[in-house]
Amino acid sequence: MIRKVFYTFLALLGGLTAVPALANIVHLNQLSLADSGQRATARLALTGFTRARYFHLSHPDREVVDLLGTRAGAGLRLPHGRGWVRAVRMGLQPNGALRLVFTTSAASHLQLVWLRGRGTGRELLLEMRRTGASVAANARPLPVATRLAPADDGRDIIITVDPGHGGIDPGTIGRYGTEEKNVTLAIGRLLARRIDRQRGMRATMTRDSDVYLTLRERMRVARRDHADLFVSIHVNDVGDPYIKGAQVYILSLHGASNEAARILADRENAVDQLAGVKLRGKSHTLATVLLNLSQTTTIAHSMVAARDVLHALDGSVPVNRQNVQQAAFVVLKSPTIPSMLVETDYMSDPTEELKLRQPWYQKRIADAIFQGVLGYFRQHPPAGTLFAEQRAARLRTLVARTVH
Ligand SMILES: [Zn+2]
Incomplete structure (x- = not known):
């Protein structure tokens, strides 16, 4: 079963506490995005395994993934948004996590799957399944609120x-x-x-x-x-x-x-x-x-x-x-x-x-x-x-x- 880790809003404010040692830094070398209507898959090539945390934000809908102790590799290019995934952004958090934000035009449900990559590398698949109707791109953003996504509904x-x-x-x-x-x-x-x-x-x-x-x-x-x-x-x-x-x-x-x-x-x-x-x-x-x-x-x-x-x-x-x-x-x-x-x-x-x-x-x-x-x-x-x-x-x- 896919386990999910969701942050409460408080945990979000508090940030992550564990800062991995520098020697264990993982690099994100590639990020590609594919979508097939209801589903979008981001494929991440990393130099190793790392802890990943994720949560959902609404108004507008966003899937946020924090990769602990991770840095963007030299030459990493973020893909443009496609389909109902409108944009992909990235930023380093104060706690040392690399944060990826996928802005979507509809509510979605995210699953993470780790796969073996080349050599000691790992691949992380972020599968986003669209669950809600599309929201107009110019909808007025409401104050940021987090919600706990329903547990494991409709997973693969x-x-x-x-x-x-x-x-x-x-x-x-x-x-x-x-x-x-x-x-x-x-x-x-x-x-x-x-x-x-x-x-x-x-x-x-x-x-x-x-x-x-x-x-x-x-x-x-x-x-x-x-x-x-x-x-x-x-x-x-x-x-x-x-x-x-x-x-x-x-x-x-x-x-x-x-x-x-x-x-x-x-x-x-x-x-x-x-x-x-x-x-x-x-x-x-x-x-x-x-x-x-x-x-x-x-x-x-x-x-x-x-x-x-x-x-x-x-x-x-x-x-x-x-x-x-x-x-x-x-x-x-x-x-x-x-x-x-x-x-x-x-x-x-x-x-x-x-x-x-x-x-x-x-x-x-x-x-x-x-x-x-x-x-x-x-x-x-x-x-x-x-x-x-x-x-x-x-x-x-x-x-x-x-x-x-
Ligand atoms: Zn055999």
Whole structure:
């Protein structure tokens, strides 16, 4: 869930107290603005992560974002206003925060999403969703007042897409030299793009290039982005060249649902040993019990979502097993984020290997996964999301029709 930090007017007057040490100064090197009617997105390229605070001002409507311990990089050019975002201004606050002010012609709702940037850099997305009617540009400004924006209303559902393997870890390699890491990245990108086209949904990716990430790092991305769902994409491999089809896995706390699932989990988990990463962490017994409790609920959600995805896949690609499988995949162990792992097909079948290289087939898989995810969230929207509002509206209509 996207957490929001709002200032009260008093806090605003008092200003921020924390002034980061000079050594930790982050630079804002780029700021671009795009708008698509109801939505505007400002994309900020920063040299690192920093704390961001934001609030809304009205009369005229403004979204204000303070980036702590941040300076404008040399050569930073502010974009002109576009669409209903009329102007972008910037200024350094006495407390060392870099303040960005987006003046809008309508009330809006702001969300912040941190993404990984180049190298150690970070990208900050400021998504402004228009919520009110346009106000004339020459409307008389009233005394400045702040209001607490409604909490989390109509926010986007966030799905973290995890293309399996990458970098030094190619994953499974087919007879024709196709590497799993490239197939999973291609499908993952298509899936993320499809999700981003859906109103009320947004994708983040654990990797968008040929880099190695540990399984824990992949889970961390989902947690950092406050994901509502985590989808890991893989390609299976088995000795038999005639086995084909997709499978969907979720985490099991009580052993694998079958021997093949156990072997597969062992192999997908083994990638971290490649880079010499120690997987074992010491866990306190009580902590383990508590973790298992929340994990059990998460697994239940994962199961429902995974069934929807498997069902959607079944309509468009060969499916190997009709049931969602369970195994102890490390990457699925987020205690609070429903997670699934899609084995899209078998690399060991040479005809499937050749298909997996084809953009049309990659797109077919990505579209099917998307349809499953969409179906799941239409029925089970997290509270506070646009999907939840839409579902409530559908139910109200249904009830109204039944009554009259
Ligand atoms: Zn894999």
